[in-house]
Amino acid sequence: MSRFAVDLSLQEIYAMEDKECLQFLIQIRWGSAETSRCPHCGSISNHYFRPLERRWKCRACDRAFSVTSDTVFAARKLKLQDIVAGSLLWINSAAGQPALELKRHFDKTYNTAFTLQHKMREALVRGYNVGLLSGDIEMDGAHASGKDSVARRGRPQVSKPDTKDTPVEELQAQIEEASLTGVAQQKRRNQRRKNAAKNPNAPRDPVFGTQFPADRRQFITVRKRSGVRGYGAVVSKVAIARAEDAKSLTAVISDFIAKGESFLNTDGFGPYDKLGDDFLEHRQANHSEALVGPNGENNNLAEELNFRMDRAEQGVYLNLEPKYLLDYAVETAFRADTRRMPNGSQLQIALHLALNVGLSRYWRGFTHGRHRKEELTHPHPAPARASGPAKGRNPRSPSSGRPPR
Ligand SMILES: [Zn+2]
Known part of the structure; x- marks a missing residue:
């Protein structure tokens, strides 16, 4: 709530000249304004900077690189200011931010907002707190x-009657009745039965023995x-x-x-x-x-x-x-973990990871239908299907199953 909690605003980011914004990201990526690391050969030096291209030429291998080469933002279409502003808007939402909200703040497409947020999340998954x-x-x-989130653990969810004088038998009967006649309860049971039939090997609750829905x-x-x-x-x-x-x-x-x-x-x-x-x-x-x-x-x-x-x-x-x-x-x-930090520091940590974990493994080519094929679970990742059509596909194209109109 204090003034300390806010030390970077959207206005400040959009007031930056292109050069200042570049400088801001250089500092976050390499922690230095003069020295950078060539992503092609790994040599760390004060590489030749070409101000017109805003790229460096490596002193060791002669190849060129930019501040977003070999990062989750590689081959970006967004301006640097937009990347910083979008990330800040995402950081500023205290409990999380739907992609639709970022799209509305940001005046970009839904896919752009969704992919930007997910690239930031990927940076955290691969780079944040990775040690023991x-x-x-x-x-x-x-x-x-998963669906059915209220009926957690498979127990019937019945509100507790609050009278102390009701006999136990009557309470039991009330609970039975509520769990038998409630339309919602009936639906839940049917859903659970369907899920069980679909997936007989689905995991069970180790204590209650009930079978989990497939998406739990x-x-x-x-x-x-x-x-x-x-x-x-x-x-x-x-x-x-x-x-x-x-x-x-x-x-x-x-x-x-x-x-x-x-x-x-x-x-x-x-x-x-x-x-x-x-x-x-x-x-x-x-x-x-x-x-x-x-x-x-x-x-x-x-x-x-x-x-x-x-x-x-x-x-x-x-x-x-x-x-x-x-x-x-x-x-x-x-x-x-970063709840006590001002938003500028939170942004710097997240962006530092986004600029240092390498190319995006999960979101490069997402809008062209290249989706992640695994679910990152313990003890080992599980194969996962795409849950819908490729984002950004043309609904009239023959691949949608309908002839083009
Ligand atoms: Zn090099």
Whole structure:
């Protein structure tokens, strides 16, 4: 809320001359105004700058490169100012930003806004917090994506009657009735049955045994406590799994945490029971009794990130496709970790990664139908189909199945 939270505005970006904007990005990419790194041969030097082309010629290999060569923005069509402004607008939205919103602010096409945002997310997925965590670590899982999000865990969702005098039998009957006659409940059950028939090998809830819908995923959070009271977590990492079971959790732990140097804090959810053995200590809070155990055991910071993810999914993005869930989850983790920074610093971190993780693996050629073929889940990526026609296709072209009119 303070003035400190805002140190870069849209006006400042559009007031930049082309040269100033270039200088801004050079500083963010290489951390220096004079020295750059040739993306072709890797030599670091004060390469020859050609001011008219706004490109460098490498002193070692003679090849030319620009500030966006070998970055997620390579072969860009947008002006540099537009890239910086679009990224800032995306950063400024506190809980996430739909592509339609950016398109409206930005006066570009939907595809341009969508691809720009996703390139920024890709930079975070591939570059942000990629090392191992150690210290006081919290871990938790939550359901994400998929239809039927209210009926999480397969339990009938019935509002609790609030009278204390109603006999137990009558309450039971009420619950039965609500779960049998509700049209929504009926629909849910049918949907679940259909999903089960379609996909007999779909993962099951490790505790309740119910089969998950095909598009349900688990969002697994790992957070490091700051150790300062009231300051919350300092580093967050997230993973997506088909089920919060021992196999996925073991993979997440070995990818994310230096076990021998860490304390593990989780809830009492079954699959965690045997995972704490290699840690210095495993503290579990039994959530069926209280949020905090008798000796202060809790994983409330991990829960907090789950709530952030829920709010982004239900309040901003509305419908997250499982294939891109990790991208949105990492975005949410980034927003949580940088929550105390002014927006200019947040932008610099995100742009630094976008300019240093190399070419875009997932979004180059997206508008020409080149879509990601995998879903980034733990323990290993899963193949994923495109969920719709290629964005940007001509609906009248023969490939749409209809003859051209
Ligand atoms: Zn070179």
